[in-house]
Amino acid sequence: MTFERALDRVERLLTVLGSRLLESQKRVSESAAALAIRQAGESSIIASISTSVTASMNAVLRWVYWWHSTEAKPEDVTPEHLNYTLNTDFDSTLLSATEIQALVAAWQSGAPGHPAAQSADRGDSAFGEDE
Numbered sequence: 819m820t821f822e823r824a825l826d827r828v829e830r831l832l833t834v835l836g837s838r839l840l841e842s843q844k845r846v847s848e849s850a851a852a853l854a855i856r857q858a859g860e861s862s863i864i865a866s867i868s869t870s871v872t873a874s875m876n877a878v879l880r881w882v883y884w885w886h887s888t889e890a891k892p893e894d895v896t897p898e899h900l901n902y903t904l905n906t907d908f909d910s911t912l913l914s915a916t917e918i919q920a921l922v923a924a925w926q927s928g929a930p931g932h933p934a935a936q937s938a939d940r941g942d943s944a945f946g947e948d949e
Contacts, residue, residue, distance in 0.1 A: 832864075832867070835863060835864055836864070868904045868905065869906060871904055875902045875904070876897075876900070876902050879900055879902055880899070880900055883895050883900045
């Protein structure tokens with residue numbers, strides 16, 4: 819399998835997982851514990867991928883840091899010098915369905931999404947100051 823085909827396959831799998839995280843839940847009565855258990859598996863897969871990417875990015879960034887520094891060996895660059903961490907909190911319950919739709923619509927219209935995503939991640943209102 820070529821790298822491009824493997825990358826396409828991974829992208830399709832991640833798209834499916836991402837859509838499952840944001841899908842509207844069934845209207846059948848379900849306890850909060852049962853819902854949490856059902857979503858935990860899907861969230862843990864994406865969190866594992868995020869953790870793996872974090873480790874890889876740290877390795878690459880430490881090599882780059884070493885290349886431009888005065889450290890004798892790459893192993894001398896420690897987490898105190900440089901530490902990169904991707905978010906692993908993929909709990910979509912911080913936003914209401916209306917807020918998610920508004921964020922996606924804004925992103926699709928070309929609005930910068932990074933500050934809004936950070937705000938939503940912290941649980942703040944996605945639309946700036948709390949109204």
